Amino acid sequence: MTIRHHIADDTLMAYVGGTLAPSLSVAVATHLAICPRCRDSVAMMEEVASLYLEETEPLSHSEKDKDAALLDQIMATPRTETAEQGAVSSLAGPAIGSVPRPLADYMPVPLDQVPWKRLVPGISHYPLPQPGGKRKGSALRLLKIAPGTRIPEHSHSGQELTLILEGSYIDEIGRFQKGDIADLDNEIHHQPVADTDQDCICLIATDGPLKFSGIFSRLLQPIIGI
Template sequence: MNIRHHVGDDTLMAYVNGTLPEALSVVVATHLAICPDCRRSVAMMEDMAGLLLMESEPAELLAAEKSLAEIFEGGEEQAPASDDKAVSADRYHTGVPRPLADRMPTSLDNIPWRSLLPGISHYPLARGSAGKGKGTLRLLKIAPGKTIPVHSHTGQELTLILRGSYIDDLGRFQEGDIADLDSDIQHQPVADTAADCICLIATDAPLKFSGFFSRLLQPVFGI
């Protein structure tokens, strides 16, 4: 797998610090399970955080240690091993890495897709029982040649490609790539292969569609 698009440093740091909303954290954790480069970046950030803790006053250290323990509880999912081997062991019967598999109702091939527009379907995913933070988490399927309406973002959006690929103004995104987008970005992804493009998408605020028809659909589909 040749991953060319990675999680931004600010997003990775928020993930390490435990301040990233849960929906976005699921996408980051799923990407980390298949991306050795980003796992190495996370390991470096953890080391830096550890050094800062060592330099803290004793009273502050106790509180910080408690905070870190909460952040990295169940650490295999939050911070996968930073080697270069594919983490195939994390792929269950669902056909996706473990952080996402834990939230899948069935395999990726058997998802009960809900139609949004001709050739475009989605499936909302439940967040963890803790319900931490805000945002939405969903799977999106784009048929070959189909285009997502032009939109920007009122917050952050993370899109991880699980199968197929799409192309937009930022380049070509294929399996394993992640698009880390903020409110400065406007784009119009189009599936560019003969296969469906299936993505895992998390947002912490609603999208902002440009077209009148698309804006009418937004409250109906909750995106």
């Protein structure tokens, strides 16, 4: 897998700082799992962030008693991680292995068993549970585009991340293949079309509703709900 489209630095920075919407964070973490280059960028940003910790002066009054008690308490804890490891593996969803872990954790079923819901001919979707609870305009969903099908032209009122899981599509920006991520904000109008003989399956994370341009598309919007 050669990844050609990466996450923009401003999005990565919000992810590192913990201010990125939870739905967008799932798409970011899923791409990071398969993209060493973006992981390098995250590592660089973490170094930048930690410079600010290095420059934080300790409080003027020392907390010696508190510290001594805390140090003893921590060192009384066994260093082996058995309990925690057990907890982690029980979290693993049934879908593990078919898609990277950060997405698998939000998938009730494996990718090849997704009960697709048809929106219009050639386009079906599958909404995923909302990470971090329901938020207005925020959504996480899978979209399946049949070969040759064109998504009506639209733009975004917030940010949208599209990660290609299978197949590919082409739009005004370029060709997006498995592993590529499109990091779009509200300035971009695009009209993606699945351009091979394979279904294009992507993960779409948004933090604001899409805006469709054409009249037909505007009629479609309540149905798609994105």
